Amino acid sequence: MSPHRSRRRIPDATVARLPIYLQLLNEQLENEVANISSDELANLAAVNAAKVRKDLSYMGSYGTRGVGYDVEYLVYQIRRELGLDHEWRIVIVGAGNLGQALSGYGGFPDRGYTIEGVFDIDESKLDHVVGGVRVRHLDDLAQVVAQKDVSIGVIATPAGAAQDAANRLIKSGVTSILNFAPVVVSAPLGITVRRVDLSVELQILSYHEQRRLTAASQLRAVPAESSSHASA
Amino acid sequence: MSPHRSRRRIPDATVARLPIYLQLLNEQLENEVANISSDELANLAAVNAAKVRKDLSYMGSYGTRGVGYDVEYLVYQIRRELGLDHEWRIVIVGAGNLGQALSGYGGFPDRGYTIEGVFDIDESKLDHVVGGVRVRHLDDLAQVVAQKDVSIGVIATPAGAAQDAANRLIKSGVTSILNFAPVVVSAPLGITVRRVDLSVELQILSYHEQRRLTAASQLRAVPAESSSHASA
DNA sequence: CGATGTGAAGACTTTCACAGCA
DNA sequence: TGCTGTGAAAGTCTTCACATCG
Numbered sequence: 288m289s290p291h292r293s294r295r296r297i298p299d300a301t302v303a304r305l306p307i308y309l310q311l312l313n314e315q316l317e318n319e320v321a322n323i324s325s326d327e328l329a330n331l332a333a334v335n336a337a338k339v340r341k342d343l344s345y346m347g348s349y350g351t352r353g354v355g356y357d358v359e360y361l362v363y364q365i366r367r368e369l370g371l372d373h374e375w376r377i378v379i380v381g382a383g384n385l386g387q388a389l390s391g392y393g394g395f396p397d398r399g400y401t402i403e404g405v406f407d408i409d410e411s412k413l414d415h416v417v418g419g420v421r422v423r424h425l426d427d428l429a430q431v432v433a434q435k436d437v438s439i440g441v442i443a444t445p446a447g448a449a450q451d452a453a454n455r456l457i458k459s460g461v462t463s464i465l466n467f468a469p470v471v472v473s474a475p476l477g478i479t480v481r482r483v484d485l486s487v488e489l490q491i492l493s494y495h496e497q498r499r500l501t502a503a504s505q506l507r508a509v510p511a512e513s514s515s516h517a518s519a
Numbered sequence: 520m521s522p523h524r525s526r527r528r529i530p531d532a533t534v535a536r537l538p539i540y541l542q543l544l545n546e547q548l549e550n551e552v553a554n555i556s557s558d559e560l561a562n563l564a565a566v567n568a569a570k571v572r573k574d575l576s577y578m579g580s581y582g583t584r585g586v587g588y589d590v591e592y593l594v595y596q597i598r599r600e601l602g603l604d605h606e607w608r609i610v611i612v613g614a615g616n617l618g619q620a621l622s623g624y625g626g627f628p629d630r631g632y633t634i635e636g637v638f639d640i641d642e643s644k645l646d647h648v649v650g651g652v653r654v655r656h657l658d659d660l661a662q663v664v665a666q667k668d669v670s671i672g673v674i675a676t677p678a679g680a681a682q683d684a685a686n687r688l689i690k691s692g693v694t695s696i697l698n699f700a701p702v703v704v705s706a707p708l709g710i711t712v713r714r715v716d717l718s719v720e721l722q723i724l725s726y727h728e729q730r731r732l733t734a735a736s737q738l739r740a741v742p743a744e745s746s747s748h749a750s751a
Numbered sequence: 752c753g754a755t756g757t758g759a760a761g762a763c764t765t766t767c768a769c770a771g772c773a
Numbered sequence: 774t775g776c777t778g779t780g781a782a783a784g785t786c787t788t789c790a791c792a793t794c795g
Contacts, residue, residue, distance in 0.1 A: 300785080303719075305726075331703065338786090344757075352753075352794045355754065368726070370729025373729065384620035392718075479728075484539075489607075490601050490630070492697060493632075493695075494602055496694060498602075532763080569766055582777050584776055
């Protein structure tokens, strides 16, 4: 479609950071900051400046030597690279606490995501309105996905229902899935699945806590480090 | 305290996978599966078998050649390594949709996490009971953290309130933070911060979606791959 | 002169492939 | 014989350091 998209393949690690740069750059725009150096952006993102420059260089050379990067242009480029110049239509399966929190999440409309439906099988939840969207029966999923050309599905069901939700999403034509249920869902090749699991995150934290304690009790063997971990 | 904890330093990438193995192994236990090979576990986790073996080997050699791993013993070892033989006390800052979803999240008590408090500054939310915990004013945070010896804080506030929440958590004595707000919070060295951002995850997905579309329109230049991404 | 852009070195992670043990 | 445990190779990501250019 458009002429010269994605000139190079961007490394996964970089793709995971672009949304963070984007968010920080948007904040700069709000503060009417027109220009930013790799050093400044690196400080905001809590990463190394060389990493910022290398990350940005994968999209092309948009900086000015001796000066820095034009914030607005950078925002435009990152958005384009991440596909945020499209509008993405998403559905949420599961209208429990989490599904409701997600559909009420303010960030979506700004960033080009529209929620086309929230689905559940629990009769008692049907027809409730959460985040401005009426909860529909899961059996209507395929129809909505096809009609609205939905490409991203969010799974916010209990663990036991997640694989079924995934199967239905995939059969309906969704090609990317964001899974919040604490299970590994399997999907055929060609479907992108990302998993976000609260208790996995907590367990990683408790590993670090535990190390801290052990280290402290062992006459400070290793000085505690690691001040920040990206989520990707 | 205990004699021979953490015999080696475990790589970050491995630490991020241990919770997933643990969850799968627990499922096996429920199905009364007593033994598992690296190959089987690898299939369940959707990773390579050599990776499973190497990951497990960092904790010591607990397998039996020609046979596999004793599920129960492996569960015990992973739990110990992740510090799940402790009980971890956590607090949640922010009693909005997300804070409520988190405090209602069933997974916590099972896995040794107890929620010692949910805090907010919004008068209208105070004294509501969410997930069995009464919402208290943020000013009471320090007292609860100290009294209950809380080490992990979860930030579920809007973006604008997150850094203040982090500062209060840190000043109160919390040393690990799980941040759900869509901002980078800064913290002194020695504090572990992990960030989980819904819209970052969606943007990573839309990058892949967008590539898929571009590739398809360019006479299938590169065959689509990448079927699963871990969250860590 | 100051900050980008980038080869090259170094660190970390994954995967291979096979020796070694039950 | 079958599966673990692990050196070594391959691949990926980060960081350094400096040539380059506005």
